[in-house]
Structure formats: C-alpha cells, structure tokens
Amino acid sequence: MLDLLLRALLGGLGVAAVAGPLGAFVVWRRMAYFGDTLAHSALLGVALGFLLDINLNLAIIVLCVGLALVLVTLQKKHIIATDTLLGILAHSALSLGLVAVSFLDNIRIDLMAYLFGDLLAINQADVYWIYGGGLAVITLLVTFWKPLLAVTVNEELAKVEGYPVEAIRLLLMLLVALVIAVAMKIVGVLLITSLMIIPAATARKLSKTPVQMASFASLIGCLSVCGGLWASYRWDTPTGPSVVVCAALLFLVAYTLPFKRLS
Amino acid sequence: MSKRLVAFDKIGISFDGRVLLENIDMTISEGEIVTLIGPNGSGKSTLIRTLLGLQEATSGEVVRHKTLRIGYMPQKLHIDPTLPLTVKHFLALVRGVDKQQILPTLEKLGIGHLLQSQVHVLSGGETQRVLLARALLNRPNLLVLDEPVQGVDVNGQVELYNLIEGIRNELNCGVLMVSHDLHLVMAKTDTVVCINQHVCCSGSPQHVTGHPAYQALFGVPGADESIAIYAHQHDHVHDEHGSILSDGGDAHSHDHSQCNHH
Numbered sequence: 213m214l215d216l217l218l219r220a221l222l223g224g225l226g227v228a229a230v231a232g233p234l235g236a237f238v239v240w241r242r243m244a245y246f247g248d249t250l251a252h253s254a255l256l257g258v259a260l261g262f263l264l265d266i267n268l269n270l271a272i273i274v275l276c277v278g279l280a281l282v283l284v285t286l287q288k289k290h291i292i293a294t295d296t297l298l299g300i301l302a303h304s305a306l307s308l309g310l311v312a313v314s315f316l317d318n319i320r321i322d323l324m325a326y327l328f329g330d331l332l333a334i335n336q337a338d339v340y341w342i343y344g345g346g347l348a349v350i351t352l353l354v355t356f357w358k359p360l361l362a363v364t365v366n367e368e369l370a371k372v373e374g375y376p377v378e379a380i381r382l383l384l385m386l387l388v389a390l391v392i393a394v395a396m397k398i399v400g401v402l403l404i405t406s407l408m409i410i411p412a413a414t415a416r417k418l419s420k421t422p423v424q425m426a427s428f429a430s431l432i433g434c435l436s437v438c439g440g441l442w443a444s445y446r447w448d449t450p451t452g453p454s455v456v457v458c459a460a461l462l463f464l465v466a467y468t469l470p471f472k473r474l475s
Numbered sequence: 476m477s478k479r480l481v482a483f484d485k486i487g488i489s490f491d492g493r494v495l496l497e498n499i500d501m502t503i504s505e506g507e508i509v510t511l512i513g514p515n516g517s518g519k520s521t522l523i524r525t526l527l528g529l530q531e532a533t534s535g536e537v538v539r540h541k542t543l544r545i546g547y548m549p550q551k552l553h554i555d556p557t558l559p560l561t562v563k564h565f566l567a568l569v570r571g572v573d574k575q576q577i578l579p580t581l582e583k584l585g586i587g588h589l590l591q592s593q594v595h596v597l598s599g600g601e602t603q604r605v606l607l608a609r610a611l612l613n614r615p616n617l618l619v620l621d622e623p624v625q626g627v628d629v630n631g632q633v634e635l636y637n638l639i640e641g642i643r644n645e646l647n648c649g650v651l652m653v654s655h656d657l658h659l660v661m662a663k664t665d666t667v668v669c670i671n672q673h674v675c676c677s678g679s680p681q682h683v684t685g686h687p688a689y690q691a692l693f694g695v696p697g698a699d700e701s702i703a704i705y706a707h708q709h710d711h712v713h714d715e716h717g718s719i720l721s722d723g724g725d726a727h728s729h730d731h732s733q734c735n736h737h
Contacts, residue, residue: 239557240555240557240558241555242555358567358568359570361568362568362570364558365554365558365560365565365568366549366552366553366554368527368529368547368549369547369549369609370568370570371527371528371529372527372528372529372545372547372613373547373569373570373613374570375570413557416557416559419559420559420561420593421559421560421561421564422558422559422560422564424559425558425559
C-alpha cells in the first residue's frame, strides 16, 4: 500500500513539476484551448496505440504533434476562426477516440482512467516514462528559454532580431504534446490542461519575473498533487479530480487572501 | 560618401487583387534620417514590414547592404498581463545582447530608474523609450521607428525627436521613421518621402512641403497650423486638388472642395 502511494506521489510530482513551467507559456500565449484540443485527441492516440500494438505514450506523442501541425497549417489558411477550428478538432478527435476504443472488443480499457486519470494505477514503467519525458521537457525548456520567451513576448521583435520564430513556435507545441502524453495517466485527457493552467495562474499572483512564475507554478502543482493524493487516500475520492480541486482551492486562496500583488 | 544601407527597387504589394503599394523606389543611407509620411492606409507600415522581412513583396525587391543590422521600434507593445516582466528582463531578450549595456542604454535615454519596473505599468512615453532602448541594444546601423511618438504629449515628442537625432549623430546610423506629425519631425529630417500607395513626392522637407502632391494630402503649411496634422482619407488627384489648394489657401475651402468632389 505504501509502495503504491509512494509511486503515485513520485509520478504526480514529476508531472506537476513539468506541467507548471509549460503551463506558464500556455497562459502567456493564450493557448489553453489549444492544449485542450491536443489533450482530447490523446484518447485517439490511445486507441490507435492499442489497434496498431505500439507503445501508448509514443502513439499519443505522435498523434498530438501531428494534430498540432495540422492545426498550424489550417490556421494559416484562415478557413475559419481559430477558436471554432479548435472546437471542431477537439471534440471530433475525442469522439473519434471514443468510437475507436469501442472497436477494441478483445481489449478491456478502463475508459474512466483515461478520461479522468488514475494516479494509483501507475506502475514502475510509467514512472520511468514520466521522469524521462519530464527531463526531456525541462532540458529543452531551459536550453531554449530565452528564444521561447522572446517569441512569446513579441513575435515581430523576435523575428527582426533574428530568432527562428516558426521553429520556436513548433518547439512549444511539441513540448505541450510531450507533457500531455506523460500527464495523461495522472489526471486524464479531460483534466490535463487544468494541471498546466491553474498552478500557473495561481503563480502569477506571486511573481515578478517569468522565471519566478514558472518555478512557483511547479511548486504549486506539486502541492496540489500532495493535497489531492492525501484527500484521495483519506476520503477515497478519485485521484485526478482531487488533484485539480486542490489546485483550484490554492488558486482561490491566492486570489482572495489580501496578498499584495507583486507587480 | 556614406554607405547606402537599403534600397527599395520598384516594390509592389497587393492582397487579393487590392493594390497596397506600387512601384516604390526609395533609399536610406548611413547617417540619414528619412521620414515616411502619408495618410492612414497609405501603405507606410506595409512598406516598413517589407523592409523588416515580416511581409513579402509581390514585385520588386529590397536591396540590403550586407552589413545591415536593424533596430526596430514597433508602434506599440502589447504584453499579456499574465506575463510578469520587468524592463530589465524585457531588454535582456534581445538576441545576443550584452547585458552590461542594458543600464547604460536606459540611462542614455533618461529612463535608468525604470530598470526594475514592470512593463505593464509604464506610461506611453516611457514605453516608447523602452522600445527605443530595445532597438538600440540590437546594435543597429539602421533604426526603423514606426510612429515613435505615438501616445506621447507634445513636449515629450520634441524630446524623443531630439533623442533620435542625438542617436543618429552619435552612431551615424540611418533612421527610417514613420510619422503622422509633420511639424515636429520636419526639423530633424533629412529626407521626407510622402507616399499614398505610390511615392507622391520626396526630397528635403522644404521641397516636399512646397510640392502640390504633399499639399493635396496635408494642406498648405502655414495656411492653418492644425490641418497639417489631419491626414485626409480621400484618394487624390494631384493636379486638381493641388491647384484648388493653391487658389483657396485655407483649410475650409480645402475641405469644401473635397466634399463637392464626392
């Protein structure tokens, strides 16, 4: 039992630590809906992974990156407003995923676990995936921190100064896709974006610089995971949603208590 | 002989068959301040974006000197309020910046005290100076300034133009400026280029203000001080409007002539 909890805690903390800084970028660039769309499509990745018998994490990453590329291409063509486009893709991908899963008669999938996460079901291999993927995300974030931030602050200035704007934008999408793939086990496709956005939004209240906000977001995410796990253990509540509820409570506390906003 | 930094060679730009710019020829040399004027929608910003590589020309080409290094000051700065950012951090984002230069550059522009301020709380004039600092930190030999005095009061405008002239004198860089306001900018400018889809007229400020095409767009200098600030939206015919203006000579007759025209 203790083993199980410890593994869950380790996995949860790993995910929260990377979701925080990336969530900051999602908030700054107003990509929340974009993140949702990628997350929803992750279920389709799971179905395809089972159908083609390939590693699920890999299937999710490939599908998310593919979808991100399709999105960027369609966005450039200005066929339809971006939010509409995202809405169409998000829900079509989710539905397609649900339909595809229903075709897998010989495999039993715990759909609830994929939709809302099941932190207590993670195994040793999952923990390795989380830390491997997480390390890759953090390394890329740290290495490309300045260009990522420059492009986020003002794309035109960045371009004039010679930053490879398109490549950086793509990198950010790739990172979001990676985080979604590793975080899915913990909070599920429907709640992943919340683990990125809520801690980042809470951290905004306490930060003066982008680095501060990214670090606080990590910390607040980790706190939420601890609190959620504890609640789940104590009252037998579903783990994923408990983590999100905990994050939301921290957000409420940060914005209702009379902290002096540091900016 | 000063180095020619940029030459526009018959630049044309159109969108979905709508012509924004046609046949633009223009050059900017080292140490030269060129001011681009024209009414709203005349293509000033589009032309600048072409130079910056943010916009492809449909025809013609921009010939850049191989040493060209641009410092760009955009019209305004929008930074999402969810992004906490001090002036120092904003300026440290310049690619390959020498961080030791950040404070001296701010001090040169008279805003050293803003180093630790959040970018969201700056006034219009302070924002413009921070943007100018960012342009300078890119170590440019050409400054491209898109309406550098926007949102700044008249005294502040004079100061900013003085600063820009001082920078030109110090660095001997070229300066390309977009401006609506003609009075203040004139004294600091070597060359004025007046465009409205095409180049209407260009040359020294004295030459341009005396040109009928300029007067058709901006009125006769001295006839009514206020009119020069207002850019007319009407498409124009050089000779006709020019001659009406030189006959009438004041703002009101000018306005009426345009009303009748429609």
